[in-house]
Amino acid sequence: MAKRIALECSHAISLAVKLANVDVIAAYPITPQTHIVERLSEYVADGELDAEYINVESEHSAMSACIGASAVGARCFTATAGQGLALMHEMLFIAAGNRLPIVMAVANRCLSPNLSIWGDQSDMMASKDCGWIQMYGENAQEVFDLTLQAFRIAEDERVLLPVAVNFDGFYVTHVIESLTVLEQEEVNRFLPPRRKAKYTLHPDNPTTWGPIGLPDIQTELKYQLEKAIQNSKKVIKEVWREYGEISGRYYDVFEPYRLEDAEVAILMMGGHCGTARIAVDRLREKGLKVGLIKLRLFRPFPFEELVEATKHLKALAVVDKAFSPGGFGGPIFSEVRSAFYDLDVKPRIVGFIAGLGGRDIRVDEFMGLAEKVLRGEKIEKNYVFLQVRE
Amino acid sequence: MSEEKYFKTLKDLPKEELFVQGHRACSGCGEAIAVRHIMKAIGPNCIVISPTGCLEVVSSPYPYTSWAVPWYHVAFENAASVASGVEAALKVLMRKGVLEKKKIHVVAIAGDGGTVDIGFQALSGALERGHGFAYICLDNEAYMNTGIQRSGATPYGAWTTTSAVGKAIRGKVQWKKNMPAIVASHGIPYVATACPAYPVDLVNKVKRAVEIEGPAYVHVLTPCVPGWRIPSNISIKVARLAVQTGIFPLYEIKDGKLTLTVKVPKRKHVKEYLKLQGRFAHLTDEEIEKIQERVDRESESLGLGPRA
């Protein structure tokens, strides 16, 4: 029977990792992630989880240890945030390129300088091209579910890619919420206790991993990765459907809110979607047709699904908690603009950069940006930094 | 007290090659000679992790692998942390009954750049955590794979492409980092130095390193033909002279106790070693004496005996 409990969102991830019966955990402290690995340490110390818990000396080594363990066939987990993710940047590409189904939680945090422990999404966005499947959760329930699903998706033989489960630092990580958890038997039915792998490092079948990438094979190697991540979307949807049947909670690449008759929609990822929903409700009370799209899957990016669901809109207001200095606004904004380029009739797409370094985005700010777009106000370059004091 | 020896003579070494023919190491490569012996000592029951470097490049261009054993290259700076993960995975998967319980040696074989410089932190962390693995450093005393650049293991006075010899500065102005001593200060059960000119000594040390419980470290001096500016036929001769001059003493440190494994009763003058190598060709007598004085001091503290 489904059990309803209250947990800090970080601990909801720890619980999912325990239920996934992981073999190896690489742990290095960094705010606002640390609560995840602290709880896992307790599980291992109490004998509730039989895993090797490696207290690595850096995040770079956290990912390196997961890479080594995963190549032997172990189910591996690590968690990080901000600077830690940046430090493991190089290893992220290798985990994906070597097709290792590692699962990592990222408590999204602003990148330095200045040193900021507070949330935005600049960390994962700086690593968005690393070849990982990237999902964003909003609350305890969602990050619990996404973490369990992540193992199943990563290890699917048609996928074999690492998965990052993102959730906003502090705004989500440290919040205590109620959620419904799966029982161990239900998890075991959903996620096979052992992963299968065609090749593993073992003397019974000696294989050579990570050969030098001469130009003769490098293009084919990269193309394999591209095919794998593009094709993973089908598997992700399949896994979400199956999980829905078990849990009653159905997921999709994004989650629409009051979208059917909307003229304008706010589009964003993560914890601020809760605030945006309130803004949508208030605007609706004023008779304004505004909706919300909470984007869940960033990689592979759901171009077709997004276009299909939003092409009837007059405008899309994309809110990014990250930006590309010298580039074209925020990373989600860029993707959404690309998605619509080939359409003759398309919504106006406007970008808003907000919530950097832990600055809250208030209900009135969401209302303000939506109204700006509804009014058809001209925005130079089509994207704008909100919240900057002149 | 001499330990039991796993191999008494060359005849005791397995004939089977686990680092096989067709690798693309330079003609006369001291590292290749060492790795052949290292693999014979380890045997087939192992997983080898190599960071970026000469060894990786010469042994793995797809589809030609020189490895008869499972082998993994991940990156430059993290052989020890990858090995940590491999060891942890084997441990837990055997404990859970997924893998058959048997000793599988986890061995990192790295270069000096990947060990004393960029891989230093990962190595120190893995040693402190006490993983059951052996780390073997193949020290050719510079970044040879990128074309002979100075590393923390490059000796004083040596020319490299980034410690040029000119009017103002004459080669590397710092002394070589004493990595075995740094490793030993982690208090791990086994540390040794070795070189391919003494193959039986080398294989016994590597075997001990993989058999011992907990982390072990073997630092192997491996002459580099292009990098040391030597003819291809003298890589062993030079390695032997490094030992006979006291520049590279062969010892092992077991549970904190240091024992010299190759005695050098009549130490040769360092110039016999230096003069064979183009990388030291610019050294003046004064500079050579400066090196000799330091070697004398270090030899004395190790009990290596006086100069001939």
Added chain:
Amino acid sequence: MSQKNEFKLNPKPSWKELPIASIIPQPSTSRFYLTGDWRSFRPVIDKDKCVGCGLCWSYCPDAAIKWFEDGSVEVDLNYCKGCGVCAEECPAKAITMVEEVEE
């Protein structure tokens, strides 16, 4: 350990043919990559002088010298790069390096 004698890996595979992550699924395949043509000098062993100590076998960087049970040795010219370490180290001076000439 299985040492397969056949080698079927395409050095320029299609992306589908390339094993996942370009893992080389077969051990010791560099045996099919001959390095003998690097050589400009070849070692010639004087069997009368050879004492069968095996040092040349031990010191060969390319595992190009076979050392048999009776102590005799043989150079595998498919792999020998002609470095001359064997000749330099032979205690019986039984190995001579002879220049390779175009046939």
